[in-house]
Amino acid sequence: MMAVLALGLAYPGFLLLSLAMDRHHRDLLGGSPGRVRRQLCRIGGWALLGLSILPCFALWGWSFGAVAWCGVLTLAAFALVALTTYAPRAALLVAPLLPALGGAAWLGLP
Amino acid sequence: MSAPRPEGGRRWPGLVSRVVAAVAGGYALGALVSIACAVLLPLARSEAVIIGMMLSFFAYAGVVLWVFAARDAWRAWAGVLLPGLLLMLVSWAGRPS
Amino acid sequence: MKEGFRQCMAWLHTWAGLIPGWILFAVFLTGTAAYYRGEISAWMRPDLRMEDRGPEAAMLGVRELQRIAPDATGWIIGLPTESDPLLRLYWRPPGERRFRDGILDPATGRVAEGGETRGGEFFYRFHFELHMPPIWGRWLVGFCAMAMLVAIISGIITHRRIFADFFTFRPGKAGSRSWLDAHNLLAVLALPYHLMITYTGLLTLMTMYMPWGMQLAYKGDQQAFIAEALSIAPQPRPARETAPMTDIAPLVAEALRRWPEAGVRRIGVSFPGDANTTIVLGKGDRHELAIRRRELVFAGTTGELRLATGNDAPAAQTVGVALGLHFARFEWPFLHGLFFLSGLAGTAMVGTGLVMWVAKRAPKRGERRSFGLRLVEALNMGTIFGLPIAMFGFFWANRLLPGVLDQRPAWEIRIFFALWLAAYFHASLRPGRRGWAEQAGLAAALAMLLPVLNMLTTRHHLGVALPAGDWLMAGMDLGFLGFGLAFALAARKLWPRPGLAVAAARNRQLREEGA
Numbered sequence: 001m002m003a004v005l006a007l008g009l010a011y012p013g014f015l016l017l018s019l020a021m022d023r024h025h026r027d028l029l030g031g032s033p034g035r036v037r038r039q040l041c042r043i044g045g046w047a048l049l050g051l052s053i054l055p056c057f058a059l060w061g062w063s064f065g066a067v068a069w070c071g072v073l074t075l076a077a078f079a080l081v082a083l084t085t086y087a088p089r090a091a092l093l094v095a096p097l098l099p100a101l102g103g104a105a106w107l108g109l110p
Numbered sequence: 111m112s113a114p115r116p117e118g119g120r121r122w123p124g125l126v127s128r129v130v131a132a133v134a135g136g137y138a139l140g141a142l143v144s145i146a147c148a149v150l151l152p153l154a155r156s157e158a159v160i161i162g163m164m165l166s167f168f169a170y171a172g173v174v175l176w177v178f179a180a181r182d183a184w185r186a187w188a189g190v191l192l193p194g195l196l197l198m199l200v201s202w203a204g205r206p207s
Numbered sequence: 208m209k210e211g212f213r214q215c216m217a218w219l220h221t222w223a224g225l226i227p228g229w230i231l232f233a234v235f236l237t238g239t240a241a242y243y244r245g246e247i248s249a250w251m252r253p254d255l256r257m258e259d260r261g262p263e264a265a266m267l268g269v270r271e272l273q274r275i276a277p278d279a280t281g282w283i284i285g286l287p288t289e290s291d292p293l294l295r296l297y298w299r300p301p302g303e304r305r306f307r308d309g310i311l312d313p314a315t316g317r318v319a320e321g322g323e324t325r326g327g328e329f330f331y332r333f334h335f336e337l338h339m340p341p342i343w344g345r346w347l348v349g350f351c352a353m354a355m356l357v358a359i360i361s362g363i364i365t366h367r368r369i370f371a372d373f374f375t376f377r378p379g380k381a382g383s384r385s386w387l388d389a390h391n392l393l394a395v396l397a398l399p400y401h402l403m404i405t406y407t408g409l410l411t412l413m414t415m416y417m418p419w420g421m422q423l424a425y426k427g428d429q430q431a432f433i434a435e436a437l438s439i440a441p442q443p444r445p446a447r448e449t450a451p452m453t454d455i456a457p458l459v460a461e462a463l464r465r466w467p468e469a470g471v472r473r474i475g476v477s478f479p480g481d482a483n484t485t486i487v488l489g490k491g492d493r494h495e496l497a498i499r500r501r502e503l504v505f506a507g508t509t510g511e512l513r514l515a516t517g518n519d520a521p522a523a524q525t526v527g528v529a530l531g532l533h534f535a536r537f538e539w540p541f542l543h544g545l546f547f548l549s550g551l552a553g554t555a556m557v558g559t560g561l562v563m564w565v566a567k568r569a570p571k572r573g574e575r576r577s578f579g580l581r582l583v584e585a586l587n588m589g590t591i592f593g594l595p596i597a598m599f600g601f602f603w604a605n606r607l608l609p610g611v612l613d614q615r616p617a618w619e620i621r622i623f624f625a626l627w628l629a630a631y632f633h634a635s636l637r638p639g640r641r642g643w644a645e646q647a648g649l650a651a652a653l654a655m656l657l658p659v660l661n662m663l664t665t666r667h668h669l670g671v672a673l674p675a676g677d678w679l680m681a682g683m684d685l686g687f688l689g690f691g692l693a694f695a696l697a698a699r700k701l702w703p704r705p706g707l708a709v710a711a712a713r714n715r716q717l718r719e720e721g722a
Binding site for chain 3: 140141142144145146147148149153154155156157158159160161162163164166167170171174175178179
């Protein structure tokens, strides 16, 4: 279950990166992002993707962690594409839900 | 689909020659890389052999890409034969006595 | 010149992908299934699963081998693990080159009779031998893997908008556009996996594909190379004097003391009953990335530890990591699942590429479809949906064939190939959406009814497995249901409904006008 935290960081990371692009910003939020918002999305997105490797290392150790991180990124990206295509509203909703769930699992809350 | 010739036109002999260069030439160059590593690398015998095997597949893939990217079949072949010859010479020179 | 280069790479990508494409699809799909080959084997012999993994299991195995094959020249015992819970016995009768094998029935302590099957091993071996003579199959798969490596690299060069199209998927677009989107996504999002699995696949058989450096450095003595690189203990010679074998249990206990995490996976006994017999215990690889042969070699009569092998040199380690990544034998369910999903993505990437080749060349209204186009389409349909049909049929055969049957494993495989062949026939008779829909429908029915069949034929169905927390059996059945659902969705989407197609086109037009 704790793997959800890694997903919960990678998924919003990819979501922010996609929101920095005109087409996806228009599809999900409407209109095109301003320059500041675009930059913020980019920085935030890369930062979250980078952070998502930490739970992987913590869970599986260095070598497996790196492998698992690649898998987590792949899964998160596929999930994002599927949701934005078939359920765009859910795509936005999942972004705060996943890390919350993952954080709860990490801290051992029920 | 256009054959790999910018000037167009279907030229079977050129294509066949390239396929041969890619499949057979690529394998030969891969084999030569594996031999050169096994002979030349200053490591334990088994280590040098393993490294040669691991690199040989990259050499093979590289040859295939080169052969189909080259402007004409002559260049394609030259790009296989020259490095091959070089590898052979180097391996020969560095062979264990 | 730059555009010319890209065109060349696009051409190379198309043909290096298409020509080996059907074999690659089959290799990818059966290889992906082989990630769960232990689970598949256990599902196919559900009554033979064994809880015990330690000295007790080893003793049972030795006792049975002493009973059925006391004069064998070699024994191997595969100890059960969590994901592969069957105790396997192999023995080589005197004068024979190949090992025979059986599975120990924990209820009787004897080799199980009836219900024999190749199980998950069939998919595993198929994915690199294609059920051909090993030499042929391995070279053919190696050739296709090399083409795959070339196709991946040329594909990366061809795809000029990797980052701009990173999240782009536009289903319902005309012609081959949405297929191209899907193909790009499946390729790019799982690219590390595709490169890794193709290259490490070549490495698994590198001593066969590229033996030349080894031949030269070891003067043709391949055994010497393997002994050095993998650090395998040399085979003893038989003394041709009989002597009783030592008790196996303390040896296994000793190994477990050294490897508390990994456990013992394999026990090899050469020349059992001889005075010179040796017992080799192989380490398991539960939570290690690198597959490294680690063995403890004992004197068979006294039980004295002679040797602990293992090669930690950097290149040998690197190969170990590569093989570890390819085999993915570690027992972390989530990570294992990620590999399985990535394998499915690879399968789908090959499949969408094949379909795209046809979609790009779809004839205009009134044009005749060329022979090549029809051939490729039939091969596509019979491979992409026909192979899953055959695989589900393999499981059906396992449950429906009588338990006691001469050559039972061979019959299961015959049914597998008969179904696959039938799918190709069907595909050639029924080109177009209709054929695709029918095959998807059949695959869906076969998959979704498997748990039902399991319920009718065994005592390990969902109704029992779920309450008992038996996740192996329940997971397999739920997996079948999931795949069945996916095929059902595909069938529904593909089923030709003329009225609907017109309405959909109209809707799309309206939407585009509105936008």
